Amino acid sequence: MKRLILLSFLFCQYALAQKPATILVEAESFDNKGGWSIDQQFMDVMGSSFLMAHGMGHPVADASTTVTFPETGTYQVYVRTRNWTAQWSDKAAAGEFQVVVNDKPLAKTFGKENGKWNWSEGGTVKITQKQNKLSLKDLTGFNGRCDAILFTSVPNYKPIEDKEKLTEYRNAYFGFDKNPKNAGDFDFVVVGGGMAGTCSAISAARKGIKVALIQNRPVLGGNNSSEVRVHLGGRINLEPYPALGNLVNEIGPSEGGNAQPKEYYEDEKKMKAVLAEPNITLFLNYHANKVDKNGSRIEKVYATNIETGEKVYFEAPLFADCTGDGTIGFLAGAEYMTGRESRDVYGEATAPEVADNLTMGASVQWFSEKKEQPVSFPDVKWGLDWDEAKAEEITKGDWEWETGMGLDMTLDFEQIRDYGMLAVYSNWSYLKNRAVNKEKFATSSLTWVAYVAGKRESRRLKGDYVLIEQDLTDQRVYPDGTAPTSWTIDLHYPDPENSKLFPGAAFKSIAKHIKIYPYPIPFRCLYSKNIDNLMMAGRDISVSHVALGTVRLMRTTGMMGEVLGMAAAICKEEKTTPRGLYQNYFPKLEAMMIEGVGNATLPKDQDYNLGGTLMEIVK
């Protein structure tokens, strides 16, 4: 009995000292990110953006923030993280880090357990003041990742693992869902700030309508930004609309080359062009992830800030899906296609006999630089098995470092990107530490590896027409032609040599080309079949897998954007839908395409990576 009284007394003492509390800290919202990067690429799948230590083998500088605790006392710590190499290696983890509270690291090292996103128990920490410094200390420089840190004094607390429920919890905790802000009053909302979206927004703005441009990265340009570093490709200023492409010429980098230094991609040129348009409101770092519909129309698109988690919504009569993934169409229930259609579907000679999911992959490009002195690189244990036969004795990885063929380009994308990085690190580690010719690489330093992977193919939203191979090869030109595509039908396949060395898991690709005459993409491929107020520009337009091989080039997607902006202006003026424009007002769009929307007087500097096109005289 005495013991019971004593226990009760102790419990009351405890209870008086600390009211149970739970504090959730989002890593991406840290005040100081240090050398950590915000990665939002998979937030639709794993629930959030997160911080990642992309140090390419060198631990990055600490990220830190101040956390206010309601009560002092002892807290159990949980860290949402994962061991990203666990799916390929049971040896040590690549990305390890510590959580540091008030300059004292917790005993546990994170990033070593759980192949999937999961709350890792971090032991307890004694909090003696309300304001506390919380830091993330990277230990490896190999992409350790932290989504959130949770402190709780609630006895027997179990953090929520289910993604949907966790999202609800976060929203409730931070109050994000209670009052999403209205982002403003717009005629046209463009989702995606790659070449297609950027050109759509500028074009529409110049035609006099109010535009919101939503981009889920801090820079514009998408695959052509300094984050991915793929140069523009294809031709502009072609028949039948030679003025299309003037805007691409205006904002496109003047120098070509994949996986080149950052300056090549002229991020600021695209940004300046957008900021110069008074009719555009730019929403950088916002990821669109929810749609409200009324019948077959989109009423609102919601977007989450990838850093603060704040939510805003956009109401407009017309939307453009320039996400590349067809995200807005998908969320709105638009019909879409993925993978490779069988030959029976469209009668295409290049299509496989049986449909499959062998999409083109995503590229993780990289390069190294020579230094004055020898530079070390960790001899990683968690890499892929490597040997002399597998070693690629090169100093730069271009587009052909391509992964994910046969996987789902949305659901599996973290794995796809990670495998790309794993291959780069495995090869480089071998060259630097174990290769017969390792001395050749002694002063080479791995300077840049993309962590935003350059995607080629994803969902393709179905329009009133689906462009197919025969349209391109037999030149079946339709009267509603718009932006001309000119690159070859350029389809990628796993590299047979690389496949022999890495069965079922090639990370290099080959390309097969079929040349075409410049071909104007029908307007009916640029709007959704079943969502009345949704247009598309970019790789998610209405084309077969085979036809995607040509239209996916960024000068072409930029020209699609030019057309979308014009169409949006006509839709507003005539109070009609994109289909209504096609049926009733197409002459207006033809007139605008003849006139163009870009500055025609600028020097034409888009003369690199034009691709093989059948005979075309440039005027």
Add this chain to the structure above:
Amino acid sequence: MKFFVSMLMGLTGLLTYLVNKPGPAFEIETKNGGSFEVHEVRWGDKLEKYSANIMAPVCEEGICYNVNVVFNWNLIGEFIDYQVQPYDPLTKLDHKPFTLGDYAKLQRILTNHDLVFTGLAADKLVVKAEDTVDGYSGATIEAIKDEVIDGALFTCYTLWHIANGAVVDSIRQHTQRKLDKPMIAKIMGYNSSSAPYYLIETMSEVQFEQNLSEIIGLIKTGKGYFPKNAIEKIPEKLFGKKQMQDFLVQNYDSLSYYTQVAALNKLQKVPLQHDLVNKLLTQISERNSIQNQKIISLIIKSNYPDSIKKLVAHLSESKIKISEENYQLLQKTKVAGIEALEKI
């Protein structure tokens, strides 16, 4: 004495030949400061092709020698082939002579406009010391290895740029100055997609008129945007000719949409035959397009009352919209039923 006379005659003949020998058509300066003369090659009095003896210094990894070849081009400046001097074969690195395979490959290279290495600056063709893992420079970069002849990179590069450089424009200009009907016929016979483009870009109005049948033939068989570009280049007044309008009546359906629109643009200011107007009447589609409005405008301006009546009836029946401009044009014709038409 006989011998002396023969000698004198021979010398006179040689002198006459030398005095009358055609000089070079023009001279081309190369980027490295050299130059070569381009000669017309005539069969009888017909200009057949162009030819030049090329002597160019080429260095492979510091070892230099003079390339000595004869180049031939067709009338529009496309490289045809080359001949090597029997005493002066082409060589590769370390003076190894070209093999038969190398000569064949050089021919393929010189006629190919789809090569990566030709678009690169000369200093980008070989690996630089700072880009290599072992500091070794001078090797051909990986991306172009298959395109060039091993050990003869700069021979390929130099010769390609001579064969396809400034000489091309000079030949085209020279041909344009001399262009006559037999030359036009010859160029039309080339198996080259740029030959018909050359003709429509360079022919005079008179030459278009003299060769209209042949040009129409090219339009019928032309690929890509050639038919549209040709229609745009044919002088407007020729669209008033029966031959041109007959062609359109017979072939309008098989022209691409954009070629049709180009033709409609050219017809706006010339009088139209009745059968062409009636043909155009059948081309008005229920879908709105610029083509529709251009056809409607042509029919109204043609002033054939029966055609205009048919037009109004058709527009009204099929509920096809018309532009404000066409509506105003129609009002002037005072044809019944205009009020019922819808405007865009």
